[in-house]
Amino acid sequence: MTVRVRFAPSPTGYLHIGGARTAMYNYLYAKAMGGKYILRIEDTDTERSERKYEAAQIEDLKWLGINHDEGPDVGGEYGPYRQSERGHIYKAWAEKLIDTGHAYHCFCSEEELTAKKELATAEKRAPHYDGKCRNLTEEEVTSRLAAGEEAVIRFKAPRKAYVFTDHVRGRVVFPEGMVGDFVIMRANGIPVYNYAVVVDDASMKITHVIRAEEHLPNTLRQLMIYEAFGETPPEFAHGSLLIGEDRQKLSKRHGATSVNLYKEMNYIPAALLNYLCLLGWSHPEEKDVFDIHTLGTIFNLERFTKAAAIYDIKKLDFINGQHLRHLPLETILIEVGKIIPVEHPFHKMEHDWKLRTVTIFKDQINFFQDFTTHLDILFTTEVSDSAEYLEARNWETTPKIREYLESEINIAKVAGKKFVTADDYNIWSDHVKGELKIKGKQLFMGMRSVLTHQAHGPELKFIIPLTPIEILEKRIHL
RNA sequence: GCACCCAUCGUCUAGCCCGGCCUAGGACACUGCCUUUUCACGGCGGCGACUGGGGUUCGAAUCCCCAUGGGUGUACCA
Numbered sequence: 001m002t003v004r005v006r007f008a009p010s011p012t013g014y015l016h017i018g019g020a021r022t023a024m025y026n027y028l029y030a031k032a033m034g035g036k037y038i039l040r041i042e043d044t045d046t047e048r049s050e051r052k053y054e055a056a057q058i059e060d061l062k063w064l065g066i067n068h069d070e071g072p073d074v075g076g077e078y079g080p081y082r083q084s085e086r087g088h089i090y091k092a093w094a095e096k097l098i099d100t101g102h103a104y105h106c107f108c109s110e111e112e113l114t115a116k117k118e119l120a121t122a123e124k125r126a127p128h129y130d131g132k133c134r135n136l137t138e139e140e141v142t143s144r145l146a147a148g149e150e151a152v153i154r155f156k157a158p159r160k161a162y163v164f165t166d167h168v169r170g171r172v173v174f175p176e177g178m179v180g181d182f183v184i185m186r187a188n189g190i191p192v193y194n195y196a197v198v199v200d201d202a203s204m205k206i207t208h209v210i211r212a213e214e215h216l217p218n219t220l221r222q223l224m225i226y227e228a229f230g231e232t233p234p235e236f237a238h239g240s241l242l243i244g245e246d247r248q249k250l251s252k253r254h255g256a257t258s259v260n261l262y263k264e265m266n267y268i269p270a271a272l273l274n275y276l277c278l279l280g281w282s283h284p285e286e287k288d289v290f291d292i293h294t295l296g297t298i299f300n301l302e303r304f305t306k307a308a309a310i311y312d313i314k315k316l317d318f319i320n321g322q323h324l325r326h327l328p329l330e331t332i333l334i335e336v337g338k339i340i341p342v343e344h345p346f347h348k349m350e351h352d353w354k355l356r357t358v359t360i361f362k363d364q365i366n367f368f369q370d371f372t373t374h375l376d377i378l379f380t381t382e383v384s385d386s387a388e389y390l391e392a393r394n395w396e397t398t399p400k401i402r403e404y405l406e407s408e409i410n411i412a413k414v415a416g417k418k419f420v421t422a423d424d425y426n427i428w429s430d431h432v433k434g435e436l437k438i439k440g441k442q443l444f445m446g447m448r449s450v451l452t453h454q455a456h457g458p459e460l461k462f463i464i465p466l467t468p469i470e471i472l473e474k475r476i477h478l
Numbered sequence: 479g480c481a482c483c484c485a486u487c488g489u490c491u492a493g494c495c496c497g498g499c500c501u502a503g504g505a506c507a508c509u510g511c512c513u514u515u516u517c518a519c520g521g522c523g524g525c526g527a528c529u530g531g532g533g534u535u536c537g538a539a540u541c542c543c544c545a546u547g548g549g550u551g552u553a554c555c556a
Contacts, residue, residue, distance in 0.1 A: 010556050045555055178481055186554040193556050217551040288505050312489050315506040364518045444515055456517040
């Protein structure tokens with residue numbers, strides 16, 4: 001039997017970080033087992049669902065590189081993949097349930113139900129449906145329906161305990177009486193989540209349901225429905241919840257929780273996935289930095305964590321830096337090029353210059369945008385006001401260095417050079433050492449302060465050959 | 479309220495199923511040193527946890543019970 005898993009988001013907003021994690025786990029499991037990963041859109045909440053969110057979520061998934069084998073946009077043999085287009089299936093299956101005595105029409109009004117629920121709560125009873133419409137005669141139902149009376153379809157919850165084995169929770173027991181008869185079809189004919197899920201998972205031949213712990217209690221209702229249909233339930237794996245620093249379920253108010261925000265902040269998708277993967281699952285070799293696409297059969301359901309994980313992006317930033325460093329130079333160049341403002345002189349430089357620049361700076365940054373800041377070291381004519389810089393400028397040796405370098409830069413300029421070479425730089429430094437007899441801190445910091453007006457930065461022999469000579473000239477006169 | 483789930487460094491976690499190898503390992507963050515005559519990277523250290531109480535056992539982070547804490551659910555939301 002081939003493994004079939006699915007990610008089933010509701011298009012009521014942008015793709016959430018938690019959703020992305022669930023999608024990834026399903027995707028990873030399908031890949032590990034040589035199975036199929038399906039995307040299904042759960043848009044039964046017509047009030048809140050919007051097509052634009054569906055498109056946005058698919059786009060975010062694509063950005064992450066989590067590609068589905070079947071879905072509303074790519075098709076597949078078990079479609080349609082949008083619940084709003086499966087109305088006839090839910091209806092037909094619901095009729096089956098009524099015919100077999102597992103469900104019934106219920107005419108109770110909302111007010112009536114609310115009143116009973118409040119009473120039950122006040123009397124400290126479980127607010128379950130009292131079964132008023134459970135035993136209506138077929139004639140009565142038919143005539144009331146014919147009269148245009150509104151009705152929902154309610155599922156007859158069996159009075160017994162349910163047990164199932166979860167891949168991460170182990171044996172889970174739902175004692176008898178946890179739920180009363182619950183609605184599966186709304187009055188408007190749209191199915192309710194717990195029912196639609198079962199119909200879809202069963203008809204789409206889903207073999208494994210991998211989702212977050214918040215769905216654990218839903219499993220009971222779903223188990224009941226599978227049983228009523230005579231279907232074997234899929235295997236379940238309820239991973240841990242993603243929570244915020246306040247230990248509450250992660251939501252918008254916790255800050256950047258939607259994937260598109262990370263795209264905007266130029267995070268590397270592979271890094272985001274890497275981090276998310278580790279939030280609730282552990283690598284058998286305890287690796288922290290890896291590409292999830294290389295996991296292969298290493299990924300399994302047995303290494304999920306049971307406890308909820310607090311989402312804290314500090315580690316994500318570190319992982320982003322690790323991924324960035326391992327990217328090919330040309331790739332970094334492309335990404336960085338997208339971020340640097342068009343008017344920046346960077347874009348006018350030669351390809352070789354760009355590559356050398358990226359080589360030097362990539363080890364110092366965690367984000368592509370940090371590159372821009374570092375780039376300033378090559379172009380800025382600003383003067384540092386740090387104590388260390390001021391101290392270096394005040395050494396009596398520094399003016400001598402300045403004087404010498406001024407003439408050297410002038411010579412290079414007159415010779416028509418656009419940049420000085422690393423060799424030039426070495427000659428300068430040898431001269432200052434040998435002829436001017438300046439060494440140690442006075443030598444290096446002195447040259448740095450004269451050449452860059454900064455106290456810190458990457459090695460001079462690397463950055464000076466990358467700095468345009470007219471910038472060096474300007475600086476020397478400051 | 480009721481039901482279910484969970485509980486190891488500040489955070490992510492390994493170890494737990496199949497008790498001894500755990501004076502509890504790794505990573506982030508913080509921090510010290512080395513390297514670099516600067517910064518960063520890197521390397522080596524430091525700080526830092528088995529929620530509490532009972533039990534079982536020669537021996538418990540690991541097994542059992544209770545307590546406490548936290549979370550989720552309890553909808554014609556998903």
